[in-house]
Amino acid sequence: MAQSTLDSMPGASTGTVVVTEPLNFWGGKRVKPRQEKNAEPVFEPATGRVLCQMVPCGAEEVDEAIQSAYAAYQKWSKMAGMERARVMLEAARIIRERREKIAKLEVINNGKSIIEALVDIDIAWQSIEYYAGLAGTLAGQHIQLPGGAFAYTRREPLGVCVGIGAWNYPFQIASWKSAPALACGNAMVYKPSPMTPVTAVILAEIYKEAGVPDGLFCVVQGGAETGSLLCHHPKVAKVSFTGSVPTGKKVMEMSAKSVKQVTLELGGKSPLIIFKDCELENAVKGALMANFLTQGEVCCNGTRVFVQREIMPQFLEEVVKRTKAIPVGDPLLESTRMGALISKPQLEKVLGFVSQAKKEGARVLCGGDPFVPSDPKLKGGYFMSPCVLDNCRDDMTCVKEEIFGPVMSVLANNTTFGLASGLHTDCFSLDISRAHRVAENLEAGTCFINNYNISPVEVPFGGYKMSGFGRENGQVTIEYYSQLKTVVVEMGDVESLF
Numbered sequence: 213m214a215q216s217t218l219d220s221m222p223g224a225s226t227g228t229v230v231v232t233e234p235l236n237f238w239g240g241k242r243v244k245p246r247q248e249k250n251a252e253p254v255f256e257p258a259t260g261r262v263l264c265q266m267v268p269c270g271a272e273e274v275d276e277a278i279q280s281a282y283a284a285y286q287k288w289s290k291m292a293g294m295e296r297a298r299v300m301l302e303a304a305r306i307i308r309e310r311r312e313k314i315a316k317l318e319v320i321n322n323g324k325s326i327i328e329a330l331v332d333i334d335i336a337w338q339s340i341e342y343y344a345g346l347a348g349t350l351a352g353q354h355i356q357l358p359g360g361a362f363a364y365t366r367r368e369p370l371g372v373c374v375g376i377g378a379w380n381y382p383f384q385i386a387s388w389k390s391a392p393a394l395a396c397g398n399a400m401v402y403k404p405s406p407m408t409p410v411t412a413v414i415l416a417e418i419y420k421e422a423g424v425p426d427g428l429f430c431v432v433q434g435g436a437e438t439g440s441l442l443c444h445h446p447k448v449a450k451v452s453f454t455g456s457v458p459t460g461k462k463v464m465e466m467s468a469k470s471v472k473q474v475t476l477e478l479g480g481k482s483p484l485i486i487f488k489d490c491e492l493e494n495a496v497k498g499a500l501m502a503n504f505l506t507q508g509e510v511c512c513n514g515t516r517v518f519v520q521r522e523i524m525p526q527f528l529e530e531v532v533k534r535t536k537a538i539p540v541g542d543p544l545l546e547s548t549r550m551g552a553l554i555s556k557p558q559l560e561k562v563l564g565f566v567s568q569a570k571k572e573g574a575r576v577l578c579g580g581d582p583f584v585p586s587d588p589k590l591k592g593g594y595f596m597s598p599c600v601l602d603n604c605r606d607d608m609t610c611v612k613e614e615i616f617g618p619v620m621s622v623l624a625n626n627t628t629f630g631l632a633s634g635l636h637t638d639c640f641s642l643d644i645s646r647a648h649r650v651a652e653n654l655e656a657g658t659c660f661i662n663n664y665n666i667s668p669v670e671v672p673f674g675g676y677k678m679s680g681f682g683r684e685n686g687q688v689t690i691e692y693y694s695q696l697k698t699v700v701v702e703m704g705d706v707e708s709l710f
């Protein structure tokens with residue numbers, strides 16, 4: 213049942229888990245791949261060991277999953293919002309109950325520290341709980357018209373929605389997409405990243421256990437080809453995508469062919485502005501939170517840190533001291549604050565950005581090297597020491613491109629991205645207006661004032677410019693998973709012009 217892979221979690225430690233259960237899920241159960249010939253190994257980032265095999269779904273499997281989702285949609289969409297809410301609240305409760313086991317499995321597949329994974333799982337059940345709360349509130353409007361005629365609007369689901377996720381927040385992304393989709397009466401077929409295939413299917417099992425109709429939340433495994441099959445399928449009404457800008461553009465292009473709605477949650481290169489009147493200790497902590505969560509593999513990270521000249525020396529001294537003290541190592545240890553990057557190629561890419569930054573004139577104040585923990589079982593892991601670069605200029609590669617690793621570039625504005633931004637200043641003095649003036653002028657979907665990377669589920673999250681469109685979280689997301697029908701009712705005779 214729902215606890216299959218999770219059953220082995222309590223005693224599990226880094227380097228011990230192998231996942232052999234099928235990772236697809238439709239029709240209310242795990243489904244074995246039809247043929248194993250295209251299997252790809254999935255690695256445990258902390259050890260470099262093979263964790264499981266990911267077998268991509270082909271056209272027939274994708275179609276089967278979508279048909280199963282469509283059948284479930286016919287039942288689920290006819291239920292009252294409050295009935296859907298009860299099932300979703302039960303799913304949230306089960307996730308909360310199993311948070312430690314799910315978080316452990318997430319760490320083993322993703323490499324992030326357990327302390328962060330626990331927060332990710334909490335945000336996941338909170339998201340389901342939040343949208344369960346909204347499910348019963350979905351309503352239309354009544355509009356009085358002349359002569360007793362009237363119109364009313366109905367907020368209706370879209371149908372089968374597709375979710376395509378990235379590898380940095382595997383369980384959380386699946387929850388952020390499925391929670392509003394299900395609350396509105398849709399079904400969802402979800403494709404996780406091929407690098408993190410193991411926890412989305414746990415979510416599917418939990419939804420099933422909570423009482424959704426079989427097929428309502430399906431998981432198909434695969435990479436670009438499977439993703440493309442989903443985007444082209446005629447029975448799919450919407451695609452919600454989280455990933456890179458180049459893939460997001462392709463998803464939009466494919467979806468446009470059959471006018472599917474699209475939400476794009478893409479990359480970023482967000483600025484964090486530190487003013488001289490800030491509370492320095494908080495600004496330093498904010499900069500670390502803005503750069504080093506999940507080994508720096510976070511879309512909204514504030515990786516371009518602009519510091520007012522007068523406080524630059526103190527800021528750098530404190531940031532470097534704290535960065536050097538970050539415990540890097542076994543991600544399942546509670547004391548670890550930075551785990552392993554997702555893959556060897558990702559580690560090499562990030563180290564390459566550091567070398568390029570040096571060539572272009574940046575100064576490495578700390579880190580930026582491969583890191584080999586003393587524990588022998590971690591020798592093959594994808595670790596690096598967190599890095600702070602200064603002497604950075606707007607035209608440097610490290611300042612323009614998304615690195616997606618633990619590298620902070622310190623400098624001062626011009627980017628095609630617009631996901632997030634942040635600033636640290638004194639909001640309690642007479643100059644209270646500055647924070648809000650700057651927030652208004654930053655071209656980004658989010659501006660964090662005096663903190664960074666906090667994302668309560670009630671608050672909308674999403675990008676401006678090349679960072680995408682549509683939103684996740686908050687009440688507004690209901691609009692991205694539903695459509696408005698207008699019903700116009702005549703109460704008298706038809707006045708025809710003909």
Ligand SMILES: NC(=O)c1ccc[n+]([C@@H]2O[C@H](COP(=O)([O-])OP(=O)(O)OC[C@H]3O[C@@H](n4cnc5c(N)ncnc54)[C@H](O)[C@@H]3O)[C@@H](O)[C@H]2O)c1
Nearest residue numbers: 377378379404405435436439440455456459477478479511
């Ligand atoms: N804005 C956000 O909320 C957010 C959150 C997490 C990650 N991201 C971004 O994601 C990127 C890193 O994740 P990634 O490397 O997994 O991104 P990616 O674009 O390589 O892959 C994302 C997903 O798209 C799938 N995919 C790849 N090619 C496809 C195609 N042709 N058609 C359909 N699907 C396809 C992948 O299999 C994966 O599931 C970064 O740029 C990061 O900023 C954004």
Ligand SMILES: C[N+](C)(C)CCCC=O
Nearest residue numbers: 380381510511512665667
């Ligand atoms: C929960 N965070 C930290 C805001 C990350 C959201 C997903 C982006 O990669």
